[in-house]
Amino acid sequence: MTKSESLIYLINSLTKAEKKSISSALMNSNSNYEKLYFIIAKNKNSSVDIISDKYYNLCKKTSFETSVIYLHKYILNSILELRKHQDVSFLLFDNIAKARILFEKSLYKECFKLLKKTKTKALEQENQYAFLISSRLELDYLLSLNYPEIDEKTLLRKQFKLNDALLTIQKTNKLSSLLELLKHRMVYSGKAKTESQKNQLNDLVMTEMSIINSFAKENVEIDKIHQLFQANYLIDVGDFESAQRSFYGLNELMEKNKHLWSDPPIYYLFTLEGILDTLRSQRNYNGMEYFVKQLKKLQGSFQYFNSRIECTIFLYELIPLLDNGDFKSSFELMKSSTDNLLKNEHLLSLSQKAELKLHISLIYFGLREFKMAQKILNKIIFASKDYSQLPLYRTIRLVNLLILYELKDFDFIKYESRTLNREIQIAKKSYKIEREIIKFVNKHNLPYLSSKRSRLWTKKEEKFKLISKDTYEKQTLKYFDFLVWIESKIMRVKFSELITKKRNSNPPI
Template sequence: MKKFDSLTYLINTLSKAEKKQFAISSSKGESTKDYLTLYNLITKSDSVNEESIVKEFRKTEKKASFEIAVHYLYEKILDSLVLLRKKKDIYYSLFQKLCKAELLYERSMFRECFDILNSVIEKARENQVYEILLMATKLELEYLLRLDFPNISEKELSQKHYQQTESINHIRKITEQASLYNLLKHRLTYKGDVRSRKQEQSLNDLMISEMYIATSSGNKESNFEMTKKHKLFQANYLMGIGDYSAALRSFRELSELFENNTQFWANPPIYYISVLEGILRSLRTMGNYEEMPYFAEKLKELSDNYSLEFKINTLCIAFQYELFPFFDKGDYAKCKEVITLYKDDLFNKDSWLNPIRKSELLLYTTLVYIGLEEYNRAKKTINSIIPEHNMEYLPIMKTIRLVKLIIYYELGDHDFVRHQSQSIRRGISLKKEQAFQTEHLILWYLNKVNLPVLSDERKKMLEKLDKKFKELHNDKYEKQLLSIFDFTIWIESKLLRKKISYILNAKNQL
C-alpha cells in the first residue's frame, strides 16, 4: 500500500475522541504546520483522490514537500494515538513507565528509577498485567545486581525471585489456555460446528487438556485472565456441540465476570463482544427473542467508544440480531425496514467490515430478498460476496453456495444449478464427515426431474419428506445449519406453491 493510501486509511479509521486528541496535540509546538493543511484536505474531501489532494496542497503550501508532509502527518497521527491509548490502556501506561525507569538508571538517578519500578510492579500486580510485571521484576533484579544489592536482605531478594517465578507461571498457564482456545476456535471455524458424534469426540482432547490446566491453576477465580479463558473455552465448546442452554449459562457467567471487572477489559473489548454475541446466538437458537434487544443494545453502546472499524463490525452483529426475530418468523417486510434503518450506518460503510462479517451481512440480506421473492436483487447481492484467501473453505461459504443455487433455481437457470451441484457433491465426497444431511437433501431436490404437477401428488411427496424434515430438526447437529436458513421450509413452500413467509407464519402459530 502506498504511503498516501495508508495515511488516508488511517485517518478514516479515527474515532471522534481520536480526532480530538490529534487536534489537541497538533495545537502545540511547531510554527509551520503544512501537515495540518494536508489533514484538513483529506478529512474534508468527499472522495479522496491523491492527484486532486496534491494539487490543492500545492496551492496552499507552495514551499512544502507533499511527500514529507504525508510521512510526517502519518507519524504525528500514530504518536497521537499512542498518547491516547496510554491514557486508556494500563499496558501502554506501564510500559512507558518502564522506559522512563531505564532512562533514569542510565543517568545514575537510582532512587527515582526504583521508585518507578516499585510503582509499576504494584500496578501490574493489581491489574494482573503479568507480562509487564515480569519485565519490571527482571529489570529491578538486574539493576540490583549491578549495584551489588544495596540495602536488601537475602530474604527480600528471594521474595523478589519468587514473585518473578510466579509471574512466569501465570504467563505460562494463560498461554497454554490461549493456545487450546485458539485451537478450538480454529476447528470450529474451518470444520464448522460439530456435525456428528465422531466430530464431538475429536474436541474432547482439547476439553480434557483445558480442564486439567484450569483445575491445576489453584485459585483461578482471583485471576481474571485465567477465569475468562476457561469460561470462554467452555461456552464455545458447548456452542460447538449444540448444547445451547448450557452454553447460554456459561456466556451469562462470562458477561457477569466482565461487567464486574471492567478494569481488565481489552481495548477495544473484543472478548466482551464475543460474549454478547454468544448470548445472542444462544437466545436465538432457543427461540428466546424477548431478551435479545437488551444485549443487542449493549453492543451498540459499546461500539460508539472505539475506532470506526470496530464500530462497524460490532454494529453488524447488532443488525443481525435485530433482524432475526422478524426473519425467523417470515416477516420479510419488517426485515426490509430493518435493512433500510441500517443503510447509512452499516451498509454504506461495509468496506470496514472484515470478510466474514461482510459475508454474513450480505447472506442475510440475500435471504430477505428470497423471502420477498425479489430473486434478481438476491442474485446481485449474493454475487457481490467475494471470499478472501481461504474463506471458500469456511462453513458460511458452503451455505452461501447452497443459497446461490436456490436463487438460480428460482430464476430457471437449471444448467448452472446442475453444474454447481456436481462441484459441491465432489467436495462433500472428499470430506464426508463435514457434510450435513440437509446439504444432500437440497442438492437432491434442486436436481430432481419430473416433480409432480398436481397439488395432491405434491402434498403426498411432502408427506413422505416430512419424516426426514423432523429428523433434521430434531438433530442438534443439523440444527446448526438450519439456524442460518431453514432449507426444509423452502422445499415445503415449493411443493405447496406458497410463499416462505406463509409457511413460517403458519408454523409459528402452532
C-alpha cells in the first residue's frame, strides 16, 4: 500500500469523534494538508489519481507527496491523543514516555510520582508489560540518584514486585507458545492420528497443565489462554461438547472482568470472533448462536466498532443458511440486514470488507444471478492491491473462476487460470482444491451421456473425499464447498439442491 492509499484508507476509517477532533483542529489553518484532508473526506473511497487531481486543482505548484506524508503523521498523532482517553494501555505507555522526559529535565519528584501512578494503574489493569517497564525505569533512576531516602527493605520490595511481573510475563509467553503450536498443528496436520502425534499432543497438554498448576495467583490473561488451549485441544480430540463448555467459560471470564476492557472493548470482540471462527470450522451452528447473542450486547457509541460488530453478526447469521444451500433465506437476511452495513463499509477493515463481499457474492451465485455475483467480487479483485495480500483473496479468485465458468466466459478463464498458476508458483504453496478447480474449469466439454458422467464422477469421488477430510484444505472449503459444485456440474444437479441434500445426510453439530 502506498502512503497515499494508506492515507485515504485511514481518513475513510475515522470514527465520528476522530473526524470531529481532526476537522476542528484543521479548520481555518489554510494549509495544503488541511485542504488535502477535506478533499479526501468529501470524496469517500476515491482513487489516489482522483484525489491528486483535485488537490493540484486547488493547490497549484505544491507537492502532493509532501502533504500526504505530513497529513498522515498528523492524523496518527491525533488518533493517538484520543486513544489515551479510550484505552488504558495507550495512557500507561504515554505516561512512561512522559516520565522519561521529566527525568531528563531533572524534574525527579514529578517523574517518580508519575511512575508510581502508572505502576498502580498497570496492576489494576493487569498490564504486566507496562508495570515491568515503569518499575525498571524507577529502579534505574533511583540507582542513578544513589537511592535517595530509599532503605534496603523498600528496594527489595520493589525488586520482588518486578520479578513477580517478569514471572507472570514468562508464564504467559510459555502458554501462548503452546497454544500457537497446538493451533499450527491443527491447521497443518489435523487431528492426532499416529502414536507419535498423540504423544506430541499429550506432551503439549502435560506442559500446559504444569505451567497452570505452578501459577497460584489469579490472572485473567493466563486464564484466558488456558481456556483457549483447552477448547482447541478438546476440538482436536473430537470432544466438541466439552470444547463448547470451555468457550462458555472463556466468555464468562471476559464478562466478569469488564474493568479490564478497553473502550471500545475491541479485544473482547477479537475473542468472540475467534470463537465463532472455530465453531464455524466445526459447523457447530447451535454453538454459534450463543456467541452471536453476546455480540449483540456489545453495541456502543463508536461507529467503526459498531460496524465491525454488525458485519460479524450478519456473517455468522448468514453462514448456516449458505452452508445448507438455503440461498433464498440468505437473500432475505441480506435485504433486511445490510443497508446500514454497506453504507458504512468504509469503516470495516480490508479483511472484513473482503469477507463481506465474498459472502454476498455467494448468495447471488447460489441464486444463479452470476452477473451480480461477478459485479460484487470485481469490487475486490479490481480494487486496491492490498486485498491480494489477504489469505482470503485466493478463495475469492477461485469463486470468480466458477462464476466465469457459469457465464461460459472460457477465454477469460484461460487468462485467469494462468494468472492464478503464476501466483501459486510465486507463493510456493497451493491447495489441492485450487489445482482441481483450475483443471476442471479449463475442461468445459463434459460428456453428454449420463453413464459417462457417472464414470467421470466415480473417478473423482474418492479423491474428493480425501481432500474434504484434509485439515489444510478445509481452510478453503469452510468458505465454499467447491467440491460439491464440481459434482453438481458433472452430475447435472442443481448446486443448491445437492448441497442441501449432503448437509441433511451429514447434519451439523
